[in-house]
Amino acid sequence: MLLRLDGDPTQAERERHRGDRERLVRGPMIALLRDVAGADEAYEDFHVWGFAKMLWPWQRQVGMVRVAPNVELGVSFDLDGLAVQCSWWYAPGEQVERYRHAVAGEAGAELAGLVEDLAEEGYEIGGDLLKRVPRGFPPGHPRADLLRHRSLTAARPVGGEAWLHTPEVVDRLLAEFAALRPLTTWFAENTGPELSATGASVRP
Known part of the structure; x- marks a missing residue:
């Protein structure tokens, strides 16, 4: 088609x-995404793009699974086959600020390790980048490259082999999503809504 x-x-x-x-x-x-959600309830909140x-x-056909505010796992299909992506994007300013302070702090070392590992596994790391390190952070910060991100994505092709048209595609996609879960977890824990002492969300 x-x-x-x-x-x-x-x-x-x-x-x-x-x-x-x-x-x-x-x-x-x-x-496909219904089958994936049936296998793991963490993927129940999904949407499949329509036409424009x-x-x-x-x-190409794109489907996204919402993991947390502005944090999604994605799968796309085109003539080159299937591809997967983890995305932190379209974040409001207060979420970007929380991201930057997390990157500059102790949590940043964990993110740097996750990104490095995914890059070594063939994921292309992308996103919207500032030309310089944002104000308030030293230009020579060891994680300067991550501080420049206003969004961050990790994507790689999965292929278009015969399994794409069999039930095996569900297991393959679950495995790919599992590999990206540590990255989505980091963003959910470090850029999501702040919590009060009672555990309620605090909106800046």
Whole structure:
């Protein structure tokens, strides 16, 4: 199906294939994430992207699992096969500030280790970066590169082998998500809403 949407099809051509695209691409992604959520309740809060006027969403199917505010695990499928991603993104300013102070403090060493390990395992580390270390932090800080992040992602391709069309794909995706869980846990614990002494969320 995605082969029909390769290249630069017009909006009219895309709309002509909408029904098949929904049935053959988006539908299976929904089914996959339902199976993943059935195997681990931590993945129950998921959504699967629909279509838009932009060409990019038509040529690949994306599904996201919400782990914490602005922290998501993602899976995408296109003509190159399946890919996975962990994302901390679209964070409000107060969350970015908590991230920076965590990176500069003791928790930052743990994040640096997680990011280094994922990079060695073939994950591409990305995100929105400031040109310089933000104000209030020394330019020569040992984790200066991490301090420059306003968002952080870790992504890698999984492949498009025969297992992609078998029940094995669920186990493969669960294994990939498990490998990314330490990173999502770090962000959930260090950038999420602050807690009061009673355990209630404190909104800045």
